[in-house]
Amino acid sequence: MASLNVGNLGEYLREQRRNAQLSLRQLADAAGVSNPYLSQIERGLRKPSAEVLQQVAKALRISAETLYVRAGILDEREREDVETRAVILADPSINERQKQVLLQIYESFRKENGLDTETKGADNTTEDGTSPEL
Known part of the structure; x- marks a missing residue:
């Protein structure tokens, strides 16, 4: 084999x-x-x-x-994005609103640098903060 x-x-x-x-x-x-x-x-x-x-x-x-x-299931860039989002969401020293603002800032920097911003956030919302359609 x-x-x-x-x-x-x-x-x-x-x-x-x-x-x-x-x-x-x-x-x-x-x-x-x-x-x-x-x-x-x-x-x-x-x-x-x-x-x-x-x-x-x-x-x-x-x-x-x-x-x-x-x-080969996940691209290296996707892994880094997932891990970054997970660290932000897991931080107990900031509240939920601060986490969402930080994720939005992070996403805006990725977009500014030409990186894929079409992925969903770790909280399963789209870039505009709405839940995706099923």
């Missing part, structure tokens, strides 16, 4: 698992996936879903977005 192009995801996962001093079986159990399936991911034989990557990231206590980038 040929290796899939998953951006060295398997090698990265193996390295992270070893750094966490977990066996393949321990990580599989913690992530809620089968041992053979996780082994195939590490060897580059399977491309996991975003949901599986999220479970593995949680078990390894690492960023799911990093795994998404390595798997």
Whole structure:
């Protein structure tokens, strides 16, 4: 079986698992996936879903977005944007109104610099602050 192009995801996962001093079986159990399936991911034989990557990231206590980038699910710029928004929204030292203003300023700078501003905010609203149509 040929290796899939998953951006060295398997090698990265193996390295992270070893750094966490977990066996393949321990990580599989913690992530809620089968041992053979996780082994195939590490060897580059399977491309996991975003949901599986999220479970593995949680078990390894690492960023799911990093795994998404390595798997080709998320673009590097998108990851940086998602992480920036998440940090702003998670900051307990500022209130909700301040968070929204800060996100608007951030978005205006991205637009000024020619970066994609069509993405939804982390609070699932569009650039004008309205909820997207389903």
